[in-house]
Amino acid sequence: MRLIRIVWVFALAAISVGICSCALLFQGTTENINIQSDPPGAAVTLNSGEKGVTPFSVTVPRDEDLQLHFDKPGYQSVNLTDNSRVEGIIALDAIPFLIPWAIDAAAGAGYEHQQSSVTAHLAPESGTTAGDSGKARSQVSSPSR
Amino acid sequence: MSSGNQGNRGLAIFRIIASLIVAILPLTGCAFTTGHVDLSYQPMTKVTKVAQPDSPSVNVEVSDKRPNPVVGEKINGFGMKTADIVSNNDIPALLKSAFETELNSRGFTAGRNGNTVHVQLDNFQNQFTLGFASGDATASIGMDVSIVRADGAVPYKQYITAQTKDWIEVAGEDNAQRMLDAALHDAVAKVFNDNAFIDALEKR
Numbered sequence: 001m002r003l004i005r006i007v008w009v010f011a012l013a014a015i016s017v018g019i020c021s022c023a024l025l026f027q028g029t030t031e032n033i034n035i036q037s038d039p040p041g042a043a044v045t046l047n048s049g050e051k052g053v054t055p056f057s058v059t060v061p062r063d064e065d066l067q068l069h070f071d072k073p074g075y076q077s078v079n080l081t082d083n084s085r086v087e088g089i090i091a092l093d094a095i096p097f098l099i100p101w102a103i104d105a106a107a108g109a110g111y112e113h114q115q116s117s118v119t120a121h122l123a124p125e126s127g128t129t130a131g132d133s134g135k136a137r138s139q140v141s142s143p144s145r
Numbered sequence: 146m147s148s149g150n151q152g153n154r155g156l157a158i159f160r161i162i163a164s165l166i167v168a169i170l171p172l173t174g175c176a177f178t179t180g181h182v183d184l185s186y187q188p189m190t191k192v193t194k195v196a197q198p199d200s201p202s203v204n205v206e207v208s209d210k211r212p213n214p215v216v217g218e219k220i221n222g223f224g225m226k227t228a229d230i231v232s233n234n235d236i237p238a239l240l241k242s243a244f245e246t247e248l249n250s251r252g253f254t255a256g257r258n259g260n261t262v263h264v265q266l267d268n269f270q271n272q273f274t275l276g277f278a279s280g281d282a283t284a285s286i287g288m289d290v291s292i293v294r295a296d297g298a299v300p301y302k303q304y305i306t307a308q309t310k311d312w313i314e315v316a317g318e319d320n321a322q323r324m325l326d327a328a329l330h331d332a333v334a335k336v337f338n339d340n341a342f343i344d345a346l347e348k349r
Binding site (some may be wrong): 033045046047048049062064065067069071076077079081084105106108110111144 | 210212222223224225265268270272274275279280283285288289297304306307308
């Protein structure tokens with residue numbers, strides 16, 4: 001009976017260590033986001049002030065929401081967001097009394113952006129195509145997560 | 146006898162779990178009610194009058210293109226979003242007032258016959274993130290600023306972003322308000338510190 005308890009305690013301790021802050025250990029606190037536009041060559045300004053011309057990728061903290069402004073001469077500008085959300089894998093951290101969860105959350109590792117690839121479809125400023133209703137279409141391609 | 150022991154053990158386990166939940170809950174800082182902020186604009190200091198007597202009058206127009214009026218979200222101790230933070234102010238009106246204040250302090254007169262400053266507000270929000278023992282509040286503003294002459298020419302067009310960040314202990318309205326006020330000041334300062342913007346305003 002006592003041996004079984006000891007085995008249980010060790011098993012729980014092993015599980016706790018094994019999955020403790022797994023997000024921080026296995027995927028780090030940043031992630032790459034690919035930014036594209038249709039057509040390419042749009043100037044993109046992120047809310048951090050970082051700029052780039054599509055297509056390009058940026059490395060961003062996992063826990064920070066992204067706001068992107070796409071601008072290309074002759075096309076309507078487009079604003080897109082790619083917000084951060086709590087990642088499903090963090091649920092494993094709940095098993096050893098939520099402490100690893102707090103570590104992953106504090107480090108920012110327990111989050112992911114909703115899209116790993118953001119694509120803006122830019123509509124021409126004049127002579128919009130049928131179905132566009134004169135407004136810029138924005139669309140985000142979201143690879144399955 | 147053994148069923149009584151089992152009952153006592155079950156009760157003890159229940160008490161331990163209940164105690165843990167009660168102990169953890171205050172640490173999570175859950176706040177499920179919508180927060181409200183009263184934003185204000187702090188004008189720039191050490192401003193000199195640059196407008197000439199023959200400088201054209203300036204009209205300011207602000208359009209709000211934000212996807213929603215929420216300016217932030219509260220989070221709990223596990224980083225989960227718990228409630229929205231909204232502004233008691235009309236933010237486009239506040240932004241318009243901020244531009245008019247700065248234009249006035251530089252000697253430009255308000256009027257519709259000269260240049261028009263178009264401001265398209267795309268983003269105005271604060272985000273809380275967790276850290277170890279404390280967290281961060283990051284306020285971001287994104288706006289498209291252009292100057293349009295009476296004849297329709299656009300001598301100035303620039304996308305302006307401003308971001309202010311500071312550490313916080315509480316992910317609440319007060320800190321969101323502080324950071325948003327700072328970001329607003331920073332965004333307007335970026336526009337008015339741009340010589341190209343002032344040059345474009347001085348000409349017809």
